[in-house]
Amino acid sequence: xxxxxxxxxxxxxxxxxxxxxxxxxxxxxxxxxxxxxxxxxxxxxxxxxxxxxxxxxxxxxxxxxxxxxxxxxxxxxxxxxxxxxxxxxxxxxxxxxxxxxxxxxxxxxxxxxxxxxxxxxxxxxxxxxxxxxxxxxxxxxxxxxxxxxxxxxxxxxxxxxxxxxxxxxxxxxxxxxxxxxxxxxxxxxxxxxxxxxxxxxxxxxxxxxxxxxxxxxxxx
Ligand SMILES: NC(=O)c1ccc[n+]([C@@H]2O[C@H](COP(=O)([O-])OP(=O)(O)OC[C@H]3O[C@@H](n4cnc5c(N)ncnc54)[C@H](OP(=O)(O)O)[C@@H]3O)[C@@H](O)[C@H]2O)c1
Numbered sequence: 498x499x500x501x502x503x504x505x506x507x508x509x510x511x512x513x514x515x516x517x518x519x520x521x522x523x524x525x526x527x528x529x530x531x532x533x534x535x536x537x538x539x540x541x542x543x544x545x546x547x548x549x550x551x552x553x554x555x556x557x558x559x560x561x562x563x564x565x566x567x568x569x570x571x572x573x574x575x576x577x578x579x580x581x582x583x584x585x586x587x588x589x590x591x592x593x594x595x596x597x598x599x600x601x602x603x604x605x606x607x608x609x610x611x612x613x614x615x616x617x618x619x620x621x622x623x624x625x626x627x628x629x630x631x632x633x634x635x636x637x638x639x640x641x642x643x644x645x646x647x648x649x650x651x652x653x654x655x656x657x658x659x660x661x662x663x664x665x666x667x668x669x670x671x672x673x674x675x676x677x678x679x680x681x682x683x684x685x686x687x688x689x690x691x692x693x694x695x696x697x698x699x700x701x702x703x704x705x706x707x708x709x710x711x712x713x714x715x716x717x
Pocket of ligand 1 (some may be wrong): 507508509510511512513514531532533534537550551552553571572573574606607608609636637640660661662663664
């Protein structure tokens, strides 16, 4: 029997979040979420604990973080992030709350078009970011500020950032693995599964890697 852990999930009603929550519940874990609109979730599901609120309205972080084993951010609001770094402001409050309750491990999902701290995007990714993905610039800038904060001020926390490349909400296309260079256009389901695995991978701590589908060995 596996140990039952408590996952505190932000962004549970989102496209990655809904798959992540299902995976953790299926494995028998307890999942606590903060949701702006709890009606998007099925409150009758056992082991799903729903708190109503917004990250921009100073939620009661002590109540949320107390007892959590893992904290997961799958947050995004591309419209608001055009003008405000809401995720950075929130993570700056969240990490001290994690310290208060000795919660060590934190996973943050950013985008493949968000650069790691002190690194440049490849020319190809930079070109995509500044053309077809231009509408998400604010979101990438917010994600980059979160990564810089974690790298500069939160190395005592076991954080890991997944710089995901996502294209659709279709079925699984395979298993993703961490990569510093390769990025696949994955499904939300596969990104959620990758996030779930990353949380129990000590080699992922303090990394901001991309993810790519495992290459199948060539048949001779
Ligand atoms: N979508 C993509 O193609 C893509 C690709 C690569 C990387 N990413 C990255 O992955 C992360 C998550 O993306 P996603 O597409 O899975 O997210 P999403 O579907 O846009 O969902 C975002 C989640 O954040 C929640 N949220 C937004 N503002 C909030 C607030 N003020 N308070 C509480 N919750 C709030 C939303 O709640 P509501 O249900 O209330 O709106 C929703 O649950 C982002 O950092 C994004 O940059 C996304």
